[in-house]
Amino acid sequence: DTGVSQDPRHKITKRGQNVTFRCDPISEHNRLYWYRQTLGQGPEFLTYFQNEAQLEKSRLLSDRFSAERPKGSFSTLEIQRTEQGDSAMYLCASSLGSRGSYNSPLHFGNGTRLTVT
Amino acid sequence: GDSVTQMEGPVTLSEEAFLTINCTYTATGYPSLFWYVQYPGEGLQLLLKATKADDKGSNKGFEATYRKETTSFHLEKGSVQVSDSAVYFCALRRTGNQFYFGTGTSLTVIP
Numbered sequence: 001d002t003g004v005s006q007d008p009r010h011k012i013t014k015r016g017q018n019v020t021f022r023c024d025p026i027s028e029h030n031r032l033y034w035y036r037q038t039l040g041q042g043p044e045f046l047t048y049f050q051n052e053a054q055l056e057k058s059r060l061l062s063d064r065f066s067a068e069r070p071k072g073s074f075s076t077l078e079i080q081r082t083e084q085g086d087s088a089m090y091l092c093a094s095s096l097g098s099r100g101s102y103n104s105p106l107h108f109g110n111g112t113r114l115t116v117t
Numbered sequence: 118g119d120s121v122t123q124m125e126g127p128v129t130l131s132e133e134a135f136l137t138i139n140c141t142y143t144a145t146g147y148p149s150l151f152w153y154v155q156y157p158g159e160g161l162q163l164l165l166k167a168t169k170a171d172d173k174g175s176n177k178g179f180e181a182t183y184r185k186e187t188t189s190f191h192l193e194k195g196s197v198q199v200s201d202s203a204v205y206f207c208a209l210r211r212t213g214n215q216f217y218f219g220t221g222t223s224l225t226v227i228p
Contacts, residue, residue: 004160031214042121042206042218043161056214091160097214105151106216108160 002026004109006092012115013082020078021112025094032075033106034067035091036060043091049075050097082116089113119144121207123219130197130226138192138222140181140207148209150174150183150190155204155221164192164205197226 005024013019025032030051035043046065048056051072061067064082069075079086090113093106124139142148152164152174165174170185179194190207207219 033214033216040220042208042220043216044218045215048214050214093161105163105166106153106161108153108162110158110160 004092004094004107006090006109006112008112009110010113010115012117015084015116016081018078018080019082019114020076021090021092021114022074022076023092023109024074025092026096026107027073029094029096029107030072031095031097031104032069033093033095034075034077035093037089037091037111038087046077079114082114084116087114087116119148119209119211119215119217121209121217121219123205123207123222125220125222127223127225130224132199132226132228133196134226136192136194136197136201136224138205138207138224140190140192140219142188142190142207142209142217144188144209144211144217146211147185148211150181151208151210151216152179152181152190152192153206153208153218155206157203161206197224199226199228202226 007022032049034046037043049069064080067077089111091111093108095104097104120143149168151166153161154164165176167174167183173182204221
């Protein structure tokens with residue numbers, strides 16, 4: 001179990017640029033989540049995949065945000081035309097779940113810290 | 118909607134002191150409850166969980182009991198150590214696949 005890995009750890013970009021983050025979940029986990037965390041707050045749900053299907057999206061996920069998990073393994077989160085308000089820690093988590101399994105915990109990566117200048 | 122409310126920090130304790138971090142939740146049905154811990158520079162890690170009323174989750178000397186009558190899941194430890202300094206997040210998961218997190222409570226333990 002190598003854990004959830006995220007790349008890059010830090011990203012500094014100028015307003016208006018596009019950025020893409022990658023997440024590699026624990027290999028046998030079929031569920032993958034993206035969360036956003038700002039200073040002094042808990043993680044806020046952005047979106048969730050079961051295998052390659054994106055099943056839920058938060059209203060926080062504006063049309064500038066897009067996430068993919070093309071082969072049901074790694075996932076990417078892209079932010080287009082970044083704004084200063086996008087500065088945050090972007091967390092990826094995975095879990096092993098099946099229908100009705102509501103107590104499977106999340107396993108988090110260390111996050112990608114985005115700074116938009 | 119579903120939500121979690123944690124006591125505000127920061128909390129500063131001396132080593133070997135007793136710790137309580139309060140957590141209450143709002144949810145319909147029967148959520149699963151979790152405590153996550155985030156050590157400096159690291160990602161969130163599961164500390165303990167409870168999946169039904171009156172369950173007690175425990176790990177590393179920490180305990181929390183799922184109290185449905187008071188909708189609470191308070192975290193306790195009898196004797197904290199410097200290495201317990203971290204941010205602690207209470208979370209719930211109901212039907213569906215969203216986890217709802219509290220705002221976190223920062224704990225600093227001084228020798």
